[in-house]
Amino acid sequence: MQLLFITGLLGVGFASYENQKLLECHVLNKEQAKAFINLDVWSFNTEAKNLTIRTVDNSELRLVQSKARCSVLEQDLSRVIDDRPLFQPTLKKAPSYRTADQFFNNFQSYTTIRDYLKTRAAAHANIATFIPSIGKTHEGRDIFAFKISTPISKSPKKAIWVNGGLHAREWIAPTASVYLIHKLLTEANTSYVQNLLNVFDFHFTPLANPDGYEYSRTPGNRLWRKNRRQISGSVYGVDLNRNWDEHWGVIGSSTNPRTETYQGPGANSEPEVRALAKYALSISNRYGGIDVHSYGQYILRNWGWTEKLSQNEKVLEPLGKLIQSAFKTKGYSYTTQTSADLYPASGALDDWMAAKAGLVSFTFELCPTQFDNNGFQLPPSQIVNCAEGFYAGFLTYAKYLAEHYDIPYNPPIAR
Numbered sequence: 001m002q003l004l005f006i007t008g009l010l011g012v013g014f015a016s017y018e019n020q021k022l023l024e025c026h027v028l029n030k031e032q033a034k035a036f037i038n039l040d041v042w043s044f045n046t047e048a049k050n051l052t053i054r055t056v057d058n059s060e061l062r063l064v065q066s067k068a069r070c071s072v073l074e075q076d077l078s079r080v081i082d083d084r085p086l087f088q089p090t091l092k093k094a095p096s097y098r099t100a101d102q103f104f105n106n107f108q109s110y111t112t113i114r115d116y117l118k119t120r121a122a123a124h125a126n127i128a129t130f131i132p133s134i135g136k137t138h139e140g141r142d143i144f145a146f147k148i149s150t151p152i153s154k155s156p157k158k159a160i161w162v163n164g165g166l167h168a169r170e171w172i173a174p175t176a177s178v179y180l181i182h183k184l185l186t187e188a189n190t191s192y193v194q195n196l197l198n199v200f201d202f203h204f205t206p207l208a209n210p211d212g213y214e215y216s217r218t219p220g221n222r223l224w225r226k227n228r229r230q231i232s233g234s235v236y237g238v239d240l241n242r243n244w245d246e247h248w249g250v251i252g253s254s255t256n257p258r259t260e261t262y263q264g265p266g267a268n269s270e271p272e273v274r275a276l277a278k279y280a281l282s283i284s285n286r287y288g289g290i291d292v293h294s295y296g297q298y299i300l301r302n303w304g305w306t307e308k309l310s311q312n313e314k315v316l317e318p319l320g321k322l323i324q325s326a327f328k329t330k331g332y333s334y335t336t337q338t339s340a341d342l343y344p345a346s347g348a349l350d351d352w353m354a355a356k357a358g359l360v361s362f363t364f365e366l367c368p369t370q371f372d373n374n375g376f377q378l379p380p381s382q383i384v385n386c387a388e389g390f391y392a393g394f395l396t397y398a399k400y401l402a403e404h405y406d407i408p409y410n411p412p413i414a415r
Contacts, residue, residue, distance in 0.1 A: 018076060021061060025051045025070040034344065035067050038254040038261060043296065043370040044343055104179060104387070106380045107171040109217060110141065110210045113178060117146055117206075124185045126150075127197070134205070135275020138229050141210040143275050148184055149201040150194075158405070159201040160288035160398060161280055161359065166240045166272075166349060168212030169223040169376045172366050172386055173292040177206035179387035180394055192395070199402045203283055205276055209240055223376055227272055229264075231257040238264040241293075242345065243273045244352040246412065247305040252345030263347055276349075280357050288401050289359035290394065291349045295375055296342075297334045298365035299323050299393070302354045302410060304339030305346035310354070312410045319400050320362070326396035330389040332367065339363060355412035360401060366390055 022042075027033045027049050040054040052073070055061040064070060103116055121130035127150050133142035149157075164177030181204055187193045207213060211228035215221050226237030235257050242253035245267035249255075253263035268274050280286065301316040303309075310316060320336035327334045339350060353361035367386035368374050378386065401407070 019057075021055050021072055021076070022074040023053045023055060023061075023064060023070040024073050025053055025064060025068040027051060027068050030341075032068065034251075036064065037252050037343065038256070038259055039064065040260050041343070042375065045370060046337075046341065104175070104182075104383050107175055107383070110207060110214050113174065113207055114142075114144055117144065117178065117181065120181065120185060121146065124188070127188060128185060134279040135271060137209075137211045137272055138227060138270075139211045141214075143205065143208065143210065143272060145279060146181055146204040146206065147201060148181070148188075148197070148204075150188075150197045152198055156285050157199060157201055158285045158287035158401075159203055159283045160290075160401065161203045161205070161283060161286060161353075161357075162290050162292065162394070163205045163208055163276065163349065164292040165207045165209050165213060166291065167225050167293060168209050168216040168227075169225050170294040170366075171213075171216075171376070172294045172378050172383065174207040174213065175383055176366055176387040176390045177204060177292050179384070180204070180391055181206070183391045192399075196395070196398050196402060199405070200287075200398060201283075203279075205279065208276055209272055212237070212240075225260050226262065227270060229270065231262075238262055238270050240270060240272055241291075241349055242347040243268065243270050244277070244347050244349055244356075246347065246352040246355045248347040250305050250346035252305070252343060253347055261345075267347065277352070277356075280353070286357060286359055287407075288397070289350075289353035289357065289361040290397065291353065291361070291363045292366065292390070293363060294366040294378070295368050295372070296365040296370040297327075297332060297367060298342060298363070299327075299334050299336040300339040300342060300350065300363040300365065301336070302339065302351055302361065303413070304348045304351050304363075305344060306413070307338070307340045307344070308413055309338070310410055311413075312354075312360070312407065315360070315404070315407055316362075319360075319397065322400060323362070323393045323396050326392040327389045330385070330392050332386075332389040333369070334393075351412075354410040358409045360407050360410070362397070364390065364393065 042052040044051050118130050121128040129147040131145040134145050135143050165174035209227050216224040226239050228236055229238050239261045242261055242263040248267035249263050254261045299320045324334050324336045350361045350363040353359040
């Protein structure tokens, strides 16, 4: 079986996949699984207790095999890479998309996404605002935002923030976030969306890691995860979902810059994280927050850094089940659980949303399932169906928040 969920060298530019291996390892429990937190773990089947792990050299291979019973899924990843077509590099000039059908036929570049959102805002100027920049990346790209708001409202009106694309290789996350904007604008005159717009402003930062995203569009780097901070020489990147100042550096992150989960030199050290945090905290009457990722089809609730339950568990757990049912109406089976039940991770945005921004927050891990060999490389033909599922889940989430307008603040808990 040819496996497609493969990344490049940890923390560096593409060089060679020769002799890198992909393993499936069986663990007895979650405690044993934690031994692999700082390695390149692609999936964890919590029911079967199997992890898919990539090893980059013989020392990592020996380490993994000493800690669990493993079988080799791919002996030499270069053979898989060699079979793959080169991916389209960033276009010098973004094409003009007149219809959403054309735009969502493929995964678009940073420039194309930006220009598309400008066009949509201009076409819906009565309710939509394109915000050109809330901050800049290491490479000087603008992080843009988008707002949908109507003057007719319940007073005081609250706000929901949707973030996408913290991890560069998760192309469906920004694409589905833009699709959500498209659908809300297209259906703004329907009673369902009107009712939501009467009580909420919607804020979007659909492409939170532009540098990493564009780098992942260049040949040989499709599955780059981090941003593009230069650490030293050819070593690059901080994991933007381990850099937030909410129990930063406690668990599930690494101090080694060459690893995929490198937490950075300090909490909020990255300009992308600082820009997003500043923007989120500037939102008046903020109430809800969703961080969009892929893959695995999970609806994840607080907390991620600890297995202790949130004080809002009695709200979040049934809400997760409602969202799960909404995805199912579009033919998708999602699992709902706490983030720590998937794998523990600190310094993550969804925990920051709850603890520091006071939001009713979730992480959505979108298509495909953890068993799908496409992994991060969702075929473009599946974009719209996957995004339709996300839209259904989001509407259910927003409707629940509209009907429960006083969910209490979810304060951080001690270690």
